[in-house]
Amino acid sequence: MLFPTIQFGVFFLIVFVGSWALRSRHTAHKWFLIAASYYFYGCWDWRFTALLAFCSVSNYLGGRWLAATEHPGRRKAILLVGLLANGGVLGFFKYYGFFVSSALNVFAAMGWRPNVTLLEVVLPVGISFFTFQGISYFVDVYRRQLEASKSLADILLYISFFPQLVAGPIVRASTFLPQLQKPPDPNTIEGSRALTLIMGGLIKKTVVANYIGTELVDPFFQSPSDYSGPDSLFAIYGWAVQVYCDFSAYSDIAIGVAELLGYRFPHNFNQPYRASSLREYWRRWHISLSTWLRDYIYYPLGGSRAGRLRTYVNLYLVFLFGGLWHGADWTFVMWGLVHGTGLCVERFVRRRMPAREWPRWTYIIGLLATFHFVCVARIFFRSPSFDIALQCFRSLGAWSEPLTMATPFVVVLVVVGLGIHFIPPKWSEAAQTAFGRMPLVAQGAALGLFLVLLSVMAPEGVAPFIYFQF
């Protein structure tokens, strides 16, 4: 069930009415949301609701076990079991084929061809997100930053809550579980913020991302060698806009939907393409993943406090992991390594030339350099193989041919997708305030007209969100 569909609209209206109707019966309210979330997930494949329940129950039991154990050695052992359980689920479902086939290829290169029957493993949607949430809960309990939940319903709801279930944001247990201690307040819904986020997300996904995908990016990446240098550059810019509009749309809609149900999610994007350095970019892009990698991998590895060389190694390891998290393919590993290298180089340069000594105009240089670096790395992210990625790079060098893919409509979409990064945050706050000042009926009419307008402009059908595959 995809957000920008009538099916989801009907589902949400039922959940909205049902959950608020049950507000005074807190436990029933939570179980209602759990049932709705499992239904939502089951729409993809009912078999994996059992996996979702397994992850939730095992994290709940692990948390209780940790809470009942004081001995440091035993606590570490329990932590290890918890990490292996969560990581094992993710590893098996997501990386089995990748690692086994890669190993067999290595063996084959060495002249050994073992007779191995490969299992057929289906990738459950959203598995990378809900296993990361489980790990964050488990580790936070181990670190005593969070009290182990006594309520199984709370953990079931935390792991499965449908707005963020399949593509984030990766909500921390420390953010969400405290919200489950009492029923949501029916008088403090930030409705104008929620509705403007949902409307913005819908238009980013259904119009900007979808049309750029079908009219520009998909044809290019199918056969990059057929396109000229200007076309290639334009398609790569288009891909940058498409992936931002697609993924941030999901996050925005998730945040808005959760808000309407009385729950607060953290922001996941903050105009990432206005970053003037890679470090800043990662503070603006997929914030919930960046901070997760920082808190659960980078810091435990020693972060930047274990010496210069070790800091560089840690950065590489984090981005290697980040690349693999996105997909079980060597192209994602390469994407992670490119970013790791970029951050190391940037860190090296900044140590010698602190940013405060740089003139203001270097912001523009930094912005352009960061954006283009991100675009180049994303070629690996989007290409189904290294061969296609290399074709992209070769096509980028063919500047004797003209630009043919830049239809006025697609140009407008790309410009809009980039332009929204430079809108002052005050403007969106002002838009929310202006929307909130209208009479309620006018707000409803505006929302209804917006949805009709969306159906006028949207392509037939809706492609799945790009991050569903992760």
Add this chain to the structure above:
Amino acid sequence: MESTQVRRYTVREVTIILGVASAVVVLLDAAGLRDWASGLELGPERQVALAITEPIAAIQGRAGLQRPHDLAREWFLSAVHIEHGGGWDTQELQSPVWAEEPAAPTADSAQPEELAGPPLPPRPRRVLLIGDSLMGWGLGTSLERLIAQHPGMEVKRHAVVSSGLTRPDFFDWFDLASGLLDEQEYDAVVCIMGGNDIQAISTEGRVYRHGTDEWYRAYAHRARSFVTLLASKGGRAYWLSLPPMRDKRFHENTRRINAMFEEGCRQRPSAKYVDTGQWIGNEDGEYTSYLVLEGRQRQVRASDGIHLTTAGGEILASRVYDMLVKDLEPPSP
């Protein structure tokens, strides 16, 4: 610094907003809701959705309230030069143009060794690729690229995700294929579809549940009619079988669908049934996710066990391409 005041709403206020918004959508785009309902899988959910949306759409249509939406969409699509509504699931809700007369399958006849067809004119060979999502990416895009790279061949591809022959109310392939073949003369049509057809057939007020004798008779008739349409209007028809599927039950169903198209091809000298399992399956032509090619393990099937990966699409495309080049003998430039 002055900060903007974020308004806090009560549930009642949000309910009013959502209620008014829903009413506006129903008022101005009830046809969109009805189209969504008719696109649902046959079953109680669809019946309820249609029972609610059809009368509303009828009343709203009679009142002329749908017109602004339709005019705006028409204008928008023409202004931005997007064909067929763009996107993934193209729904063209038109009644089928072909008569529905379930007929029993005919007796087996041998598949001709040589593919017959009209004489090939002295111009680049024109190939039309049509089908469902299997022709949409993977196989479709790779085959299109290969053919386009041949100087003596031209290609056009039209793929519609989730389409097939059981639900002309969702997408009418007879209508579209007929239109495409009338628009231009082709030397060959390559088609792959049927994977979305494991569902009931509803026609002239009767519903044939999948798996019943009536269903097989009705589907065999459609399969035969469609192959006939492609072979008679499209020069030569190449029907690519659905590849072996991972799920045993689904595989059994698609195998039966393949058999009906194979039967349809047998009856037309200019139609050829192509068993894709020989290229994308294991040694026995059965499902496999991985194939060893040039000493390397390649994943050829997507995680759903139905679609092809890019590598799988390339493998199948290269085989089909070789076959087309051999049969069509494209002229050198």
